[in-house]
Structure formats: C-alpha cells, structure tokens
Amino acid sequence: MSVLVTGGAGYIGSHMVHALVDAGEPVVVLDNLSTGFRAAVPEAATLVTGDTGDAALVSRLIAEHGVDSIIHFAASIVVPESVAEPLKYYRNNTANTRSMIQCAVEGGVKHFIFSSTAAVYGNPAQVPVAEDATLAPMSPYGSSKLMSEIMLRDATLAHGLGHVILRYFNVAGADPAMRTGQSTKNATHLIKVAVETALGLRDKMDVFGTDYPTPDGTCVRDYIHVSDLVSAHADALRHLRAGGPSETLNCGYGRGFSVLDVIETVKAVAGVDFRVDRAARRPGDPAVIVAASDRAREVLGWQPRHDDLKTIVRHALDWQRKLGTAPR
Numbered sequence: 670m671s672v673l674v675t676g677g678a679g680y681i682g683s684h685m686v687h688a689l690v691d692a693g694e695p696v697v698v699l700d701n702l703s704t705g706f707r708a709a710v711p712e713a714a715t716l717v718t719g720d721t722g723d724a725a726l727v728s729r730l731i732a733e734h735g736v737d738s739i740i741h742f743a744a745s746i747v748v749p750e751s752v753a754e755p756l757k758y759y760r761n762n763t764a765n766t767r768s769m770i771q772c773a774v775e776g777g778v779k780h781f782i783f784s785s786t787a788a789v790y791g792n793p794a795q796v797p798v799a800e801d802a803t804l805a806p807m808s809p810y811g812s813s814k815l816m817s818e819i820m821l822r823d824a825t826l827a828h829g830l831g832h833v834i835l836r837y838f839n840v841a842g843a844d845p846a847m848r849t850g851q852s853t854k855n856a857t858h859l860i861k862v863a864v865e866t867a868l869g870l871r872d873k874m875d876v877f878g879t880d881y882p883t884p885d886g887t888c889v890r891d892y893i894h895v896s897d898l899v900s901a902h903a904d905a906l907r908h909l910r911a912g913g914p915s916e917t918l919n920c921g922y923g924r925g926f927s928v929l930d931v932i933e934t935v936k937a938v939a940g941v942d943f944r945v946d947r948a949a950r951r952p953g954d955p956a957v958i959v960a961a962s963d964r965a966r967e968v969l970g971w972q973p974r975h976d977d978l979k980t981i982v983r984h985a986l987d988w989q990r991k992l993g994t995a996p997r
C-alpha cells in the first residue's frame with residue numbers, strides 16, 4: 670500500500686516525503702511544480718507531474734499504486750493573492766480538493782490527511798485559540814480551506830473516509846539534516862523574508878504594522894518547526910491506521926512571538942544587522958494568533974522536538990545558505 674502525497678515537491682510536502690521514505694513507506698508524489706521543485710523529491714519516491722484537478726490521473730494513481738492514504742498539501746497559499754484572485758483559490762484549493770476527495774472515495778482510499786490553516790479562525794476572540802472556536806476566515810485563502818474542511822467532514826459521514834484535518838499555524842525552519850527546506854520564490858513569510866535580508870538577498874525588509882494592541886505593537890504568531898509539523902502528520906497517519914476517529918487539530922506550540930522578536934532573533938542568530946523599515950499594516954492580518962495545542966498532543970500523542978525560535982531560525986538560515994546568498 671502506498672501513500673499519495675499531493676504537493677510533495679513543495680516546502681512542507683517535501684519534508685513529509687522525506688519522513689515517509691525514512692519510515693520505509695512507498696510514496697507517490699503528485700505535484701504540478703507550479704511552486705514546487707523536482708529536486709525537492711527524494712529519488713526513493715515516485716514523482717508524477719500532474720494536477721490535483723485531473724481526476725482521471727488521480728484515480729489511475731490510486732489504483733496503480735494501491736494508495737490507502739492521501740496526504741493533501743497541494744494548494745495556492747498566498748493570502749493577499751487570494752484577495753486579488755479569489756476564483757483561483759476556490760478552484761485550486763476548494764474545487765481540486767473536492768475532486769481529490771471524490772477520487773479517494775471512489776478508489777477505496779481509507780485515510781485522508783488535509784493541510785488546513787489557522788487562517789480559518791480569522792481574528793480570534795480569544796487566544797490561545799481552540800479547535801472549537803468560531804470560524805471566521807478573513808480571506809478567500811482561509812475560506813477556500815474552510816470549505817475543504819466542510820466537504821471532507823461531510824464525505825466522511827456519508828462515505829466513511831477517515832480524515833485528520835491539521836490546522837497549521839506559522840510554519841518555518843528546515844530539515845535539520847538539510848535535505849530540503851523552503852525554496853519558495855518571492856516568499857512572503859516573515860522568517861523566510863528576514864533570513865533572505867540577513868543574507869543580503871534583499872536590501873531591507875518591512876514590518877507591517879507597529880500599532881497593534883500587542884506588547885511591542887507588532888503582530889504575534891505561533892511559529893512551528895516544519896519537522897514537528899511533519900511528525901504530527903506521521904502521528905495522524907498512525908492514528909487513522911489504528912482505527913482512530915476523524916479529527917480536526919491545531920498544529921502550533923501554544924506560544925507567540927512578535928514580528929520584532931523574530932527579526933531580533935534572525936539578527937542574533939545570523940550575527941548581522943540589517944535595515945528594517947516600519948510600514949503600514951498588511952490588510953487582513955490578525956493582531957495575535959496562537960494555538961491551543963493540547964489536543965494534538967492528547968489525541969495523537971504528538972511530541973514536538975524543536976520548540977525553540979533560535980533553532981527554527983538557525984535551520985532556516987542554514988537552508989538559505991545552502992540555496993545560495995548574494996554578496997554582501
């Protein structure tokens with residue numbers, strides 16, 4: 670039996686593929702390489718270049734590879750782009766996930782693990798935010814993921830497809846063995862941007878908003894190491910295979926850092942100073958979002974190992990150095 674990983678050539682998916690290969694699992698990756706990289710997929714996995722919306726291809730892969738589990742990462746992920754081009758997000762995230770779920774049901778797949786996001790909560794009334802908090806996404810990206818969650822729950826009730834929905838908080842860092850990392854072009858994520866600035870790939874960076882109701886006026890987020898996020902997926906797969914019920918779980922550590930905390934940490938770990946400008950708020954950014962993280966630990970037995978901002982930043986820096994840096 671194989672695991673089908675969609676988006677396995679991307680940032681988080683490639684870490685998952687390495688972990689599955691390490692565990693001796695046969696892996697098929699489906700990726701259209703729109704933002705992913707062929708080289709991110711280890712040779713021991715089968716890479717099929719194609720689209721999650723291609724139902725005939727997905728059904729063939731499920732049958733030919735005896736797929737019993739799908740881990741569905743493939744998506745469009747840039748929040749401001751989703752505001753400008755919502756229909757792209759409802760097609761690639763919502764419609765293509767609907768098609769993936771249908772192929773899974775028709776192909777007899779037993780387990781489905783879905784990449785959701787803290788963006789489904791919008792601006793939470795209370796932090797840490799628990800899984801049963803009000804869901805009020807503030808962008809088409811968040812809505813596209815919430816709609817996928819709803820379809821998956823309904824399909825489970827009707828067709829018995831076991832699922833775990835993981836709501837990721839802010840994912841960062843890289844494989845400690847430096848086999849893969851975040852290679853995204855024109856990245857917008859804070860730690861990636863700060864690391865690129867520290868290494869001279871950008872002249873400066875902006876802090877979006879310094880007047881939030883937080884201790885230093887900048888937004889607070891729960892940054893989770895990508896390897897810990899991946900281990901939650903491995904735990905989720907084990908949970909489903911052992912007959913555990915379908916679940917929706919946050920993936921964060923339960924503590925927050927401000928934008929300025931992160932930038933100071935990048936400067937300290939890199940040992941360089943760089944230019945940081947104050948800028949206007951970025952539309953749609955919640956002030957504070959931190960996970961209530963106890964359920965993933967209780968339900969899955971998840972045990973994070975890299976809950977340390979300096980470690981996350983060091984791994985992100987090491988990966989960026991490996992990718993290449995500009996002369997300073």
Ligand SMILES: NC(=O)c1ccc[n+]([C@@H]2O[C@H](COP(=O)([O-])OP(=O)(O)OC[C@H]3O[C@@H](n4cnc5c(N)ncnc54)[C@H](O)[C@@H]3O)[C@@H](O)[C@H]2O)c1
Nearest residue numbers: 676678679680681700701702703704705720721743744840
């Ligand atoms: N990075 C984060 O902080 C974060 C936070 C919350 C949730 N997520 C979710 O995690 C998942 C992975 O995100 P990532 O950061 O690794 O992004 P990424 O862009 O690096 O990876 C996405 C991968 O999916 C592929 N892809 C996109 N559309 C496809 C399609 N239609 N068919 C086949 N392949 C397709 C891309 O080529 C890429 O390899 C996404 O579902 C995203 O919404 C990410």
Ligand SMILES: O=c1ccn([C@@H]2O[C@H](COP(=O)(O)OP(=O)(O)O[C@H]3O[C@H](CO)[C@H](O)[C@H](O)[C@H]3O)[C@@H](O)[C@H]2O)c(=O)[nH]1
Nearest residue numbers: 786787788838839857858859862875876877888928951954
């Ligand atoms: O150059 C930058 C980049 C980011 N930020 C700020 O840093 C914080 C974190 O921003 P990111 O773009 O790194 O992450 P987000 O919190 O906006 O969003 C991320 O986490 C969300 C869940 O919380 C979603 O899953 C989304 O897909 C994912 O990009 C925000 O306050 C943002 O305004 C800056 O100040 N300057």
